[in-house]
Amino acid sequence: MNAMTKSHPGIRPDPIRPIISIGTINVDQLMGPIADWPQPGTETVYPDYEMRIGGGCGNFGAALMALDAHQHIVVNVGKDAMGDWLCEQFGPLADHWHRSDTVTSVTFGLTHPDKERTFLSNEGHSSIFDAKMVREMLSETRVDGAIALFVGTFLMPGLLPDCASLMKELHDSGAIVALDTAWPTGGWSDDVQTHLESWLGYVDILLINDAEASGILGIAQTEFARDIETYLARIADKLPSDAIIVVKRGAAGATAFAGGNILHVPVPGPVDVVDTVGAGDCFNAGFLMALQMQAALPDALRAGIEVAGKAIASNPRKYPEISDLCPDVAAVLSAPVPTGEEIMTFDQVENS
Numbered sequence: 001m002n003a004m005t006k007s008h009p010g011i012r013p014d015p016i017r018p019i020i021s022i023g024t025i026n027v028d029q030l031m032g033p034i035a036d037w038p039q040p041g042t043e044t045v046y047p048d049y050e051m052r053i054g055g056g057c058g059n060f061g062a063a064l065m066a067l068d069a070h071q072h073i074v075v076n077v078g079k080d081a082m083g084d085w086l087c088e089q090f091g092p093l094a095d096h097w098h099r100s101d102t103v104t105s106v107t108f109g110l111t112h113p114d115k116e117r118t119f120l121s122n123e124g125h126s127s128i129f130d131a132k133m134v135r136e137m138l139s140e141t142r143v144d145g146a147i148a149l150f151v152g153t154f155l156m157p158g159l160l161p162d163c164a165s166l167m168k169e170l171h172d173s174g175a176i177v178a179l180d181t182a183w184p185t186g187g188w189s190d191d192v193q194t195h196l197e198s199w200l201g202y203v204d205i206l207l208i209n210d211a212e213a214s215g216i217l218g219i220a221q222t223e224f225a226r227d228i229e230t231y232l233a234r235i236a237d238k239l240p241s242d243a244i245i246v247v248k249r250g251a252a253g254a255t256a257f258a259g260g261n262i263l264h265v266p267v268p269g270p271v272d273v274v275d276t277v278g279a280g281d282c283f284n285a286g287f288l289m290a291l292q293m294q295a296a297l298p299d300a301l302r303a304g305i306e307v308a309g310k311a312i313a314s315n316p317r318k319y320p321e322i323s324d325l326c327p328d329v330a331a332v333l334s335a336p337v338p339t340g341e342e343i344m345t346f347d348q349v350e351n352s
């Protein structure tokens with residue numbers, strides 16, 4: 001790694017900039033419960049059905065919208081009724097979205113009595129999302145000081161080859177680049193690792209779960225759990241020196257690694273979990289919004305945990321508004337927006 005990609009003089013999360021998200025959005029159609037796989041050629045009727053916003057950017061954007069965050073969503077959708085429906089859900093936030101001349105990506109989520117789910121997706125618009133569309137939509141906002149999250153990147157083959165240059169451009173323009181790798185569909189192949197290697201030097205905030213951390217390191221999850229600090233330090237070596245790694249850990253909460261220090265925040269109380277789809281994206285929304293609002297790292301982790309906890313306890317899915325959150329987190333996410341000199345540098349936020 002060269003010195004240029006290891007330092008960030010002057011990068012600031014600026015609360016007056018939007019949180020930018022670049023990635024996948026689709027329509028989720030959830031149906032079930034399906035106990036036995038139907039015979040081909042038959043028809044079965046199931047009692048439960050829900051149609052909702054899906055995809056990493058979709059979940060993240062919907063969670064931020066409920067929190068009334070300042071955001072700029074960089075996605076494409078198809079030119080069809082499903083694409084219209086997605087645009088309607090986001091109102092003016094969708095005004096600049098690229099409408100691709102193809103069908104919208106839809107995922108059928110089949111629920112099973114044991115709460116497992118099986119997902120079936122068509123290629124649709126996500127497969128043709130590309131860097132030209134991203135640059136066009138980014139040109140409509142200021143990126144300096146903005147947090148820019150890449151999510152669902154491995155699901156967009158048209159974007160993948162240009163991700164490194166997009167991240168570099170954002171990084172060089174003063175944006176704080178965040179990446180949620182998610183689990184790559186085909187696993188942690190050499191190809192996936194090569195892409196990651198070319199990105200990590202520009203990634204200021206890496207958002208992963210335990211399994212993904214292990215995948216990046218090429219080790220078993222049990223091995224990762226044995227010495228999380230050492231292993232996160234190994235990933236941190238690939239990132240800029242002031243980067244933050246966040247490991248999302250399901251019912252155990254979340255762990256951050258920043259400046260050589262590890263910090264764990266547990267889930268504070270019981271959560272009546274009914275639907276964990278998008279838990280990670282909701283965590284990202286609370287966490288990144290808190291950073292945008294100048295929160296200290298422990299408060300940002302608590303915000304991520306609170307937003308995710310409220311979302312996964314709802315059915316049908318309801319993303320929490322500020323007034324639904326516990327008072328401490330509500331205060332962090334609704335702090336008055338500072339101006340001018342009051343804006344803290346990225347270093348100050350990280351070390352506070």
Ligand SMILES: Nc1ncnc2c1ncn2[C@@H]1O[C@H](COP(=O)(O)OP(=O)(O)OP(=O)(O)O)[C@@H](O)[C@H]1O
Pocket residue numbers: 182208209248249250251252253254267271273276277278279280281283304305306308309312
């Ligand atoms: N069973 C649970 N009980 C309480 N909180 C949970 C539970 N599952 C998830 N969460 C909350 O949601 C956050 C994100 O979930 P998780 O750790 O599963 O991330 P993820 O694996 O990235 O999720 P996703 O599958 O949506 O990508 C956790 O850090 C935690 O705060």
Ligand SMILES: [Mg+2]
Pocket residue numbers: 180182183208209280281
């Ligand atoms: Mg995830």
